[in-house]
Amino acid sequence: MNWPAASFDWNQARAFLATAEHGSLSAAARALGQTQPTVGRQVTALEDELGVALFDRAGRGLILTDPGRELLIHMREMGAAAERAALTATGQSQTLRGTVSITASDVSSANLLPRVIADLGRKTPEIDIEVIAANDLRDLSRREADIAIRHVRPEDPNLTARLLGEGTGRFYAAPAYIDRRGRPETRADLSRHDFVGFLDSDEMCAFLAQRDIQITAQNIRYRTDSGLVLWELVRAGLGIGIMSDDTGRTTPDVDLILPNEPVFAFPIWLVTHRELHSSRRIRTVFDHLADALTAHIKRTYTRTGT
Numbered sequence: 001m002n003w004p005a006a007s008f009d010w011n012q013a014r015a016f017l018a019t020a021e022h023g024s025l026s027a028a029a030r031a032l033g034q035t036q037p038t039v040g041r042q043v044t045a046l047e048d049e050l051g052v053a054l055f056d057r058a059g060r061g062l063i064l065t066d067p068g069r070e071l072l073i074h075m076r077e078m079g080a081a082a083e084r085a086a087l088t089a090t091g092q093s094q095t096l097r098g099t100v101s102i103t104a105s106d107v108s109s110a111n112l113l114p115r116v117i118a119d120l121g122r123k124t125p126e127i128d129i130e131v132i133a134a135n136d137l138r139d140l141s142r143r144e145a146d147i148a149i150r151h152v153r154p155e156d157p158n159l160t161a162r163l164l165g166e167g168t169g170r171f172y173a174a175p176a177y178i179d180r181r182g183r184p185e186t187r188a189d190l191s192r193h194d195f196v197g198f199l200d201s202d203e204m205c206a207f208l209a210q211r212d213i214q215i216t217a218q219n220i221r222y223r224t225d226s227g228l229v230l231w232e233l234v235r236a237g238l239g240i241g242i243m244s245d246d247t248g249r250t251t252p253d254v255d256l257i258l259p260n261e262p263v264f265a266f267p268i269w270l271v272t273h274r275e276l277h278s279s280r281r282i283r284t285v286f287d288h289l290a291d292a293l294t295a296h297i298k299r300t301y302t303r304t305g306t
Contacts, residue, residue, distance in 0.1 A: 015042035017075045100285045101130040103145035107227035109133035116292040148271045160274040165297035169264040171257035176237030194239035196222045246300040
């Protein structure tokens with residue numbers, strides 16, 4: 001290797017890469033956990049070192065110059081290599097002390113994980129836990145989380161996943177809504193009711209249509225990107241919502257709708273990067289989650305008659 005030619009500051013390169021991918025210094029600073037002036041100085045220092053302008057300003061954003069676009073190709077390769085090196089190094093760690101991040105839906109993060117983590121904390125107090133409550137799929141390969149609880153099987157061959165079981169969901173509504181609009185008795189009745197759903201109404205309509213339940217986007221009058229907010233809107237009597245039975249059956253101020261209709265089943269996967277699974281700390285948390293969630297699934301969903 002030509003070491004003098006390869007001599008540069010990785011922090012500058014990382015600042016450039018984050019700025020190029022996020023489109024502004026402020027967004028890059030948030031992604032890196034740094035201040036905007038710090039990121040700006042690092043990018044400027046890299047430009048001075050290379051003797052070229054890497055960005056043109058466009059309003060509040062930044063646009064890559066031709067040299068910037070060429071450099072980005074190589075920096076992405078370096079960033080991917082750095083991520084792989086970090087994963088390998090973490091995977092070799094045999095100490096328990098440290099942090100493990102877990103990502104799950106906001107509903108699971110709030111209603112399920114606290115009890116599981118409390119039990120883990122009593123057994124292994126050396127491990128700190130970060131909970132990332134997110135309804136989108138975080139990229140484990142890029143260390144956006146160490147462990148994920150998902151309802152879809154991962155396709156990335158670099159991930160290792162364990163199917164823990166199957167959960168179920170049903171229609172629920174608050175007594176206030178039922179008193180005002182009546183209780184639906186059949187699937188056909190649902191077309192005359194208001195619903196609470198997520199932001200993509202068409203996706204929800206297609207999901208229900210596959211199950212011979214015909215509603216339109218006009219039925220979904222209240223929408224949110226949060227499962228927790230969705231549930232509170234249902235509890236407030238604004239409409240019918242779909243919720244997992246472990247939450248729905250334990251919420252006293254909602255009623256089960258169409259109890260004799262088939263349930264909505266969904267798989268529950270526990271996922272981590274295969275490099276991280278060899279880390280004693282991450283393996284300990286992974287195994288604890290697997291045992292606790294499997295027991296929860298058997299206890300909760302068996303009781304609901306599924």
